[in-house]
Amino acid sequence: MLLKRVITMALFGLMLVGCGQSEQSEDGARIVRIGHVGPLTGPISHLGKDNERGALLAIEEANQANVVIAGERIRFELISEDDEANPQKGTVVAQKLVDSEVVGVVGHLNSGTTIPASKIYYDSGIPQISPSATAIMYTHQDYETAYRVMANDEQQGKVLGDYAVDTLGAKGIAVIDDRSAYGKGLADEFQAAAEAAGATILTREFTDITKTDFTAILTKIKGLNPDVIFYGGMDSQAGPMMKQISNLGIKAIYLSGDGTQTKQFLVLAGDEGNGVYASSPGLPLDQMAGGPGFREKFKQTYHEDIQIYAPYAYDATNVMIDAMVRADSVDPEVYLPSLKSTDYQGVTGRIRFDERGDLQGGSISLYRASDGEWEYIETVGGGS
């Protein structure tokens, strides 16, 4: 009985010792944790992995540069969590990260998970920079901890809507969305812009992120004979959808947003993917100042090409570290004002935030798929 009690006390004591706030690595540097959340499993796990790699690259470089903050050498650690693109799981891992005492979060990937998670980070004062969530709601909640490093869907929807009517000459448009915060938001903005430009929206159909069979709604759309079909959603649905559009013999132009403008879409859609138009925030990677260099680095480290958002995750992480260096503190409360006043030249361009946390001077680029590659057309907006 006494032995049992002694062992329990000893274990308890060990636990307390292990609960120190700041940890030291073997060489005496202070360990600072940055969180990353994305879908690491599921239909868009290739995108989640892509973001994680971008963030990891930034962390490794910062560690090699031996950053010094408040007189201490800092060793950064990335805590990567999987939210499965599921809003409910997103809040669970957000709480988990807050409990692990991260000083900032790069994430999430989907707007649908970023928005609910942002409340949790805001309540704990943890700054959050999303590399890919484009839904407007994210920065319209008055959370001073919420930021993003690319243009949002208000812009993207408008650019797509104007392009569909003015350049593609569409009069009748069918709109499909995947009912996620991102897909629905983008489709709503697109619809508003297209209607304002003079087109008629023939129908609004819905699907969800788990489906691969769209023949029912596509058959209905076939009967309406649209000039353009717009899809607000991700590549893992857009790919099979494009194949089914082709099988059904529908002769409309397929238009979509950044969720489709990926390599994986071209793989999934195969030959039927040619002739598809899609948009993406920012300039094409090869036109960005640091783009080609970043792509080389990425390929050398991971032996795979970038999907789409890795450079944004890389920049988001670096912006966070840069703010900490300027404020000379890793305490979120202290470095948050520095984050607000960021003026950083990243791989993706010049990063400055407006009062809501949106990127100043964001731009949207349009692409067309041809011969199994995304061909760049033009960029709207920007000029920072």
Add this chain to the structure above:
Amino acid sequence: MDIFAQQVINGLVLGSVYALVALGYTMVYGILGLINFAHGEVVMIGAMVALAAVSMLMTAAPEMSPLLMIAVAAIVSIITCMVLAFSIERLAYRPLRNAPRLAPLITAIGISILLQNIAMIIWGRKYKTVPELFEFDTHIIFGANITDLQVIIIGVSTILMTLLLLVVNFTKLGRAMRATSESQKVAGLMGININKIISATFMIGAGLGAIAGILVAGNYSVAHYSMGFMLGLKAFTAAVLGGIGNLGGAVLGGLLLGLIESIGAGYIGQLTGGFLGSHYQDVFAFVVLIVVLVFRPTGIMGERVAERA
């Protein structure tokens, strides 16, 4: 009007697949009173194994004719699924044969999760593309588009279902299966090896499931580790709709469910005046199930389960 024809064609294609998978559920339920939740995952494994076999053949023997490749891949896939189903029955369900009904049910759910995760570990989380081995032409009948592959799906399913019905109704094995499904104990007393019959049932269901998996993967050109879950759920729904334990019912239920889903998704907007959209496609199918069961609890063709006298 040709949109309706197109929806019917889509529904028949979808329904044929549901029917093939529903047969697996209904046979097992008829004999054991067990809902084999793992069956959907067996279908998925069938698709993934076939895809892996085709990929291997394409790199190892690129001059092989596509037809031969598919045949080899199908055989490998069917054998794998049969062995898998046999093992699951032997290891997970047989020890629980006399346990209260809840135990094997939860075990089935557990096996389903296990298989999904094993597939995720082996083949990764990405959606895998299915290589296009054949050029499929599109034909137009009654103003609707139908591809060669879709014709094949309907054709193969019909042939397999007919074969199964012939086996069950006109062969010794079939008679043994029917006897076992009526009353296990008495069938055992009559000299039937119950264990062998039950294993055979699982294996036949798995074989059909493997083919269904290959057809689905070919039709949508994607395969991934979680494709079995929803498919299994819908197929089980189809089996219940037609009358659980009843083979003809599974076929009818499958085709009916496919048609309801297709036509429902197409017209649900107009029917409800825009209140419900096409994303209620699944809801529509399950609501129909509930309505049918309220008025006819044993399903459309009546259930056929073991007598527990």
